[in-house]
Amino acid sequence: MYPVRRSALSSFLFLLIGIVVFQSCIYDFYRKEFVSEDKKNNEALLLALLGLLPNPNQKLYGFIPGFSRNLTDSQFLSADFFPKSAKKKIILIHGWNPAERDSDPITNDEKKIQNIKNTFSNGLIHFQEGRDSASSEFDFYLYTYRTSNSILVNGRQFHSTLRASFTDTDQVYIVAHSMGGLVTRVALSKDIGYLPFVRLVVTLASPQFGSPFATPSFLGSNPFLNDLGGYLVGTQGGSELGHTNQGTGQTTISGAENLVLDVLNQSYLDANLNGRFVSFAGVMAVSCNSGETFYYNTGCTILNNAGFTQSDGIVPRNSARLGNLTYKQIDIADCDHSMMAFQTVNIDDTKSRNLFTQVITEIRNSPY
Template sequence: MLPYSRIRIVLVFLVLFLFTSEACIYDFYRKEFVSEDQKNDEALLLAFFGLLPNPNQKLFGFIPGSSRNLSNAQFLNAEWVPKSHKKKLVWVHGWNPAERDADPITNDQKKIQNIKNTFSNGMVHFQEGRDSASSEFDLYLYTYRTSNSILVNGRQFHSTLRATFSDSDSVYIVAHSMGGLVTRVALAKETGELPFVRLVVTLASPQYGSPFASKGFLGSNPFTNELGSYLVDTQGGSELAYTNQGNLQPVISGASNLVLDVLNDSYLKSGLNVKFISFAGVLSNCTLGETFYYNTGCNILSNAGLNQSDGIVPLNSARLGNLGLKQINVSDCDHSMMAFQTTNIDDSKSLNLFSQVISEIRNNP
């Protein structure tokens, strides 16, 4: 548990940042909105004050098709999706290492590609009728600029959900990696009520952070330095840093993350963790990931005493310290595979994970 004085200081900052529109707050966090294009600056500033939707975030509705080569035409603006009485699935992707705050505003093609990079297998499973998901649910997908703070993205995700769905809807969020943290901000008591969100399933979300976003962990290892250079030099990336706070959390030297500490403390006090089911990837052998990247990450974490991980997120972090409604380990899936994204779309690990997620949602109405 954090000392009360530290909690109070950080809570004051978060409340100011999340729930006010004073110009001084914008100036303080202006690096979130800097762009080389003045028009981009103006659009982002208007979005920050709630006068326009953030042009770097969007909710799409997915229209099932017949080809595994998913067409951009299958992604509709959420407000254009015909209303139905089906339950709603909202999938949220994770961190994109290629993005920076100063990049031009992403067009729809880029937004859709960001979604496909994470969830293309899952969307194919959905449109092909696996577990009859497409008969029971409408599928939506949310994208955002991951270099921005999770506080910025979470607040805007909340606004998007509030504008799209009504209290009579039944909405189930499936969030991979950083998307789980964005969702936790969106659903935090301080952000505002979203009674239509019935359940959140997180897939390999670093709910207590990842060492690869912590400067002190990077050391001289070329792999960690390369990864760290993508993470710690953006606000969003730095907020993925590992924290030593949290239930059952293994300690690594010098690790801290006040943003996650305050967010998680808020959830403990509000009791909202009961809305979360956490899936965690566990590589039983550091050769079983589908890429050298995750296998190397697995070895580095194991050598640091974090013996169970998906190559990026340690087990206890992904499981939220066993504090949620339910925790589920997924054997021999690396961090990307935890979003159904196996090299072979018909791999049993992808198919089984999809089925298990749909089953958990059905069993927790």
């Protein structure tokens, strides 16, 4: 167990705060992944709350391969109209969007698709261009949701969408980045309902034991740091990304707890459900200079100085690997949190291409 070294932590956090504030753009902290919302329909939200309509902020799309790396919105077809085939299905689900709030207008299709592309465009291009013959063997789907909502709510909605979109004879494989892995774990938990067609889940840098950066006690008592923490995780969904001290191999943070993850992880242990999960963890170099974004490199340094010596700049290795309790754990060297969704600046970067290959290989070789 490692105590949080406050002096070093504060220095690096002040550096991070200064850059974000002086650039007047807090979204830059995660600029490679997220966008905002722009349309409102209170009536639709009310009907969704009553269970009379699907939540308008979540949707499942099928992906139609094209010929250009400039992916168009027309390549994303609502799953209701996507042609069904005998191929196996891969569903990509993205992670947390700190720009979202429950009070934001409803996300229209254009923004939903942009959110997906911001996370997975490189992976979609690899699929489109026939890497590892994935397009001949699999159909690709993508799921998007409002991440400010509780993972418990989003997980139930994801379960309902899966149940309505596939049959028990389908072979479905889920590839989940970051928070998407937690939403998937809720959707497949024994309390929600068994989905026999989901054969395997691959998590990419999912904070299965949470992240220190979503933990108020980790950020300290400085009011500026609290403002940043409140902005980034000041929603129900964001708060449920917080670090838990419970779990095999966990580093202790004073005052940290996450009852949602604790209950979810215990239920998986009780029901022996971890055996269908393969967990990938990003492990940046000790020097913390192997990421493509300064903010993730800085995050890596902050975590290193707090005793989390292996991370992707946001999620510690042990958290991403669920304390080695999943069916299989795989480390990806020198990749930051965004790169763990195939998102390298250069689409042809070997780190992006190799990660895609490894994910497809794990699915192809799945015993289920």
